[in-house]
Amino acid sequence: MNWHFLMTHVTVKDGERALLTRNGRLERVLGPGRHRLFDPRNELAAEIFKVVRAEFPAERYLVLKAARPDLAAELFEMVETKADEVAIVNLDGRPMQLMTPWQARVYWKVATSVDVERIDMTADPRVTARHLAMIDRNRSVVVTEAVVENHEAGLLFVEGRLLERLAPGRHAFWIVGRKIEVKRLDLRPQAVEITAQEMLTKDRIALRVTLTAFRRIVDPERVVAVVPDVDAWLYRLVQFAIREAVAGRTLDEVLSAKAALDAELRDYVRERIADSGVEVTELGVKDVILPGEIRELVNKVVEAERVAKANLIRRQEETAATRSLLNTAKLMEENPLLLRLKxxxxxxxxxxxxxxxxxxxxxxxxxxxxxxxxxxxxxxxxx
Known part of the structure; x- marks a missing residue:
């Protein structure tokens, strides 16, 4: 815009509009082209705006609407959202803007088609696949997503209340004005290692026992209601079970009756987790760790037992060999031909x-x- 010899010259390009004001008051809107305006006192001013898929300041729109409602309705489209409502603004058929509750935006509509799709979030917290495709998920602050795998159970909590169990797949929810959480539980069997802890046997010998448990979640809804941490809870429960089992046995009974000890532990644990939604498929003693001096004594006892067994086997073999020689001698004494062959x-x-x-x-x-x-x-x- 320039002023020369009582005239003001304004050039407006395609895709632009100019708001012409005189002493700060709107007079008219200039379309594309070159405009020569009579302005002897230099009172005119033109402000140029891009109008293709463009916004207009909402505050200025309200002022313009108050002064020229007809012009505001012709040039602009104002979009406002209410509480618990989001809006997807489509410009020329393409989703361009996601509006959160209590927002207001103004768009030029002289060169752009403006369509608005409003979504009431109070009816259903889910985001449909069509709406999800229209949202920029990397920057959206109104949507949360969760992917439930085939081996998982997804539990939907809205405001801390369990609403439903989700099927495997991708799920999206509106989070404006509410707290939504998706808890994913692995339904596959899991191994829980119970590390060694020192305990006393019935004959006052200190030892450490490590165990392995295999657990599986069979009722996810029940698990989240009664167990805050499945593995930690099972870990402590097995620790109590092995302490009680070892305290009532001597060292020899612990070392010799491993099968009976495993069965007792399984019965103890299964009885106490029957109503928790967790199933323990296997539970057994992995290692029994003895103190150094006790381990040496046990090794000596085992070695002595093996030596005694070896001696017994050797004596049995010698007796059998002697008996065989005696039988052979008797046969040769009774049969001269057999003796001659020998x-x-x-x-x-x-x-x-x-x-x-x-x-x-x-x-x-x-x-x-x-x-x-x-x-x-x-x-x-x-x-």
């Missing part, structure tokens, strides 16, 4: 280990004397 077998072993043998059978004895007199297990009758 003699020849001994001769075969001897020949395999000796490179050369010189034999003198005597005059007139021949080869028969060589075979009969070389090896004998039984003395001759003349001997």
């Amino acid at each position: 003699e020849l077998e001994s001769l075969e072993r001897l020949v395999e280990k000796v490179g050369r043998i010189d034999l003198h059978a005597g005059d007139g004895q021949g080869f028969d004397a060589l075979l009969t007199k070389l090896v004998r297990l039984k003395p001759t009758e003349s001997a």
Whole structure:
């Protein structure tokens, strides 16, 4: 805008509008083009605005509406939201703005189509898939999202009250004016390691026991109502159970009756979690850790038991071998042919280990004397 020789020149481009004021009061709106205005006292002023998908200050709109309601209705679209209401503003069919409760915005509508979709959040806290696609989820402060996996249970809490159990998938909710929380519980079996703690047996021997428990959530609604932390609660419960079981047993009973100890622990724990919505599928002792001097004594006892067992097995084998030799001797005594076969077998072993043998059978004895007199297990009758 410039002033020259009593005239004011204003150039308005396409996609723009100019508000022409005289001494601060609106006279008219200038459209695209070059305008020559008679202004001998230099009283005119033109303010140029972009009008394509553009906003106009709400405060100035209210002033303009009070002075020229007809002009305000022709040029602008004002969008206001109430309590518990959000609005999605579409400019030329594209969602451009999400308005929260108690907001007011003004848009130029001379070159842009302005459509408003209002959503009452009191009816349903859920955000539909169509509305969710229209919202910039990275910057939105009115929507919360949660994804429930196939192996999870999602519990919807509105203002601290359990409303429903959500199916697997993506869920979105309006959070303006309310507190919404989605608790996700893993329904798969989980392992809980109960670390070692020192305790005394019935015979006053200190030891430490580590256990492993496998638990599974079977009733999510019941779990959130009675158990604040499933793993911590189960951890303490198993600790109490093992202390009570060890305190009533001697060291030998703890070490020898592991199966009975595991069964007792499972019964103890299952009885106390029956109404909690948690199921313990397995529970057992993993390690029993003894003090150094006790461990040495136990090792010596175990070693002595193994030596004694080895000696017993060796004596049993020797007895069996002796009995076998006795039976063989009886058979050879009753059967001369069997004895002769045994003699020849001994001769075969001897020949395999000796490179050369010189034999003198005597005059007139021949080869028969060589075979009969070389090896004998039984003395001759003349001997």
